[in-house]
Amino acid sequence: MSELMQYIKRASEVTDATLEKLLPAETSYPNSIHKLMRYSTFAGGKRIRPCLLMASHEACGGQFGDKNVLAASAALEMFHTFSLIHDDLPCMDDDDFRRGKPTAHKAFTEALAVLGGDALCIAAFEILASIGRVDIISEIAKALGTSGMLGGQVVDIESEGKQVSRETVEYIHHNKTAALICSSIRIGAMLADAPSEVLQKLTFYGHHVGLAFQVVDDILDEESTTETLGKDAGSDRERGKATYPAVCGIAESKRYARELTDRAWADIVFLGEKGRVLHDMAEYIVTRISLFFLCGLFAVVYKE
């Protein structure tokens, strides 16, 4: 296993252990919502945001496994899960599957999915408050709000079936996806009390990596099979979603993903060897394209 894969495994294990500890028990009343919160949080996410948070924290001189870093990582993953649950609702993207499992409103009810999403968001703020840093709460609220993730989701929904410009797609991706990813990286640095010039450079890195992540997601939706993707492949095109492949084609999207990764690398050159994990994470994100193809190929061969 590569060094990066070991890091991701370790980061995702400690994040899961923290989530296990911090999420309300399934047996606590009212059980149904706590079951849903755990069902969706433990539905097989790759824990990319916690990984980036931890890597950024370490790159800025922090210690792996720091208590506040673990709490913030768990909170980040809960915010992310909250957004996915609401995104999948029938009135939004109407998705039946996510990571190969029925979405929250399918496995439970629609009402419970709305409330369970809300509960994850609120519980995540409670966890962040326990760290005692209001600057981190401000940071994440900005990234999640209408000048961040939610703004991106609104324009995403409203652009469905419309001819949109590359600028609009860039706006959607920048806000819907990159804002939270960038914020994870910033929070890691903030928890290590990084100086503002370091924070600034990591912000650029975060935007580039976050954007690359979504461009790659778009390409995967277009090129993968439902089996390897764990959700309906090609659904973006079917719904007339504003994606990079839709506005500038697959080849240009791949070139752009590569360009964004190169830019992300340039942003963190100043970190030298301390930036190794962040460097490799950027590479990992863009090579998910080929990784998914290998998995797909394997699945086909295995079945034959």
Place this chain on the structure above:
Amino acid sequence: MSELMQYIKRASEVTDATLEKLLPAETSYPNSIHKLMRYSTFAGGKRIRPCLLMASHEACGGQFGDKNVLAASAALEMFHTFSLIHDDLPCMDDDDFRRGKPTAHKAFTEALAVLGGDALCIAAFEILASIGRVDIISEIAKALGTSGMLGGQVVDIESEGKQVSRETVEYIHHNKTAALICSSIRIGAMLADAPSEVLQKLTFYGHHVGLAFQVVDDILDEESTTETLGKDAGSDRERGKATYPAVCGIAESKRYARELTDRAWADIVFLGEKGRVLHDMAEYIVTRISLFFLCGLFAVVYKE
């Protein structure tokens, strides 16, 4: 106009002015979600929570119009609006009207109502973070989460059409409604740095007043007309909602509302004259029953 009515008017005016300043402008992109946030926030709420927060703050020696109190009051009203928007959704209570106006998902779209509710919740946390007090963020997150408001909403939804005990109704009301009202009062006291024994007594007062508020709401739903109520009257019974009138009848509900008010009064005797507004607010909440009847009568006479 009575002294209390003047207080409520003044508190609600400063809250509205603060909300006007803190909510994103309708002209800022993406406009639709900002329009919805303002539409629902300015849909004619009585600003009971800000009133109680301010009254509690003053009772504990704070100054009316304190900057942090205004910010917290606005945030409380945004949390409340967020909960109403999600509560009204088709998958939840499926209400078409609220305070005499179409509900958010009717005036806009269902997707936008989900996201607009989320956005109000997140923006309210951002406002609280600007005050710089993590203890207040912890406080409100507990009141809103699954051991508070959201827990009450889950049991409320799951009890529909079922025969439930008085204990279950008490649980629902205690959490769905009283938790946030109680928290408003506690936050007012916390912002005045009230000592813990004062906070404890105000917590009792908050629970009693909050519970009384919901018992009265149940009675109003049963006894008012749609015209005076601004939403569908009798809808609780139609939907088989777990309410006080449903489990113990109208007469016992009225007696209980009165008893809760008496208890709330007893909780704040120690405040003496400083507790005047809190005392009168408790009275106001329970006499909404007769006030509504007077309004209804007036509406009928006026029409004839």
